[in-house]
Amino acid sequence: MSVSLILIPLAVAAVAAAHGSQSARDEAGQVVCRVQTRMRDEKLLADALRETGAAVTAGPQEITAAWDGIRAGFARGEDGVWSAHFTGQVDESRAVEIVRAVDAGYGRQVQRAVLDRLRDRAPAAGLVLESETATEDAGVRLVFAVGREGHCAG
Template sequence: MSISLVLVPAAFAAIAAWQAMRPEEQTGAGGLVVQHVQTRMRDENLLAAALTDTQAVVFRTDDVIVAEWVNVRAEFHRDEMGIWQVDFTGNVDAERASEIVLAIDRAYGGQVQRAVLSRLRDRAPEAGMFIESETVEDDQSVTLVLGQGA
């Protein structure tokens, strides 16, 4: 028996995430413009790794993940459902905030894909299976064919 799994890259999912974003602009203290954006991201470690993938300098406090790029700062904090919300400050408007979130979302999806692949590789032998083949396509989708051990 074989099982084929196709893990689609996050680029396709990013379109849906972008459509779900609702950037809200607000003027903060000292006339500072803040863009508020909701994300679909939940895992703190995958988010931090994704931010690093986008060339951000990342640091954490107790409840906040901060990412800094040239002239842009993002502060991620969780909402009541555990989903990360992000506030952008600096040289950023709604369009730039959306571009940054899409880049983070793609990187986050890549991190999720790598984590799932790692778990599949680790757990296949426990389930009496082995990886017959693994193919990475041009669009970064991965096809694993698992075979059942004797």
Template sequence: MSVSLILIPAALAVAAAIQAGAVDTGGTVCTVSTRMRDSTLLAAALRETGAVVETDTDRVVAVWQGVTARFTRDAEGIWAAHFSGDVDEARAVAIVGRLDTAYGRQVQAAVLERLRDRAPAAGLRLESETVTDDAAVRLVFAVEQRGRA
């Protein structure tokens, strides 16, 4: 079986859904809203879901037991996921749902790393970091006193 999913940013959902309706790959095609844009974070999220991943410029291939997904990106940066193997539309959508959740964790980790790295240059010192039960992260920074002239 073959299933293709168009993974569009939520803000572009209506326009992309109209365009996706015109796509004919010979298999099932459906549109799924997502936040995925960065191929490095996508590959990391796929690995988090247990996939073996291969990447190049605008293509990512993920293999799970019995399922292969080939992710390609169009000129507008919108990803399409083409699933093959032991997969139907419901399973493909479920995989993308788990992937989107993992991608969110990867984005959060990247943003936190950038904040920690850039804080000293901005005159900030990380005082505390707390992770809540729902995986939200709270950072408390102190403003460093700079010498007066």
């Protein structure tokens, strides 16, 4: 079986939200489905695919992922939008399920990257990280002290 997915960025997805996932068949009779996603960065996408247990080969315009019995080729179009073509033991619902799992992993990768950037840049802004706590909803709460190092009162 073969399934192709168009991964619509969230900015565009707001317009298409009423339609959800849309599917059709191309001229070769293959299922082509549009799925809402936030994926843009190829490194974060490759890391999110690895998080799902995929063996990944990555380049700037194309990423290949392979799971047991399923293979997916992710390609970026001229407009920057990724599309995924699934082959193997996969149907439309399984392909969409995989993309949603990858999208969730991508969100975690973005969160890690932002947290790393905050930790790295805090000292230059005069901030000292006092605590870091994971919340019940998988969020992270950082508490910074302002102006405590290298500053004298008075």
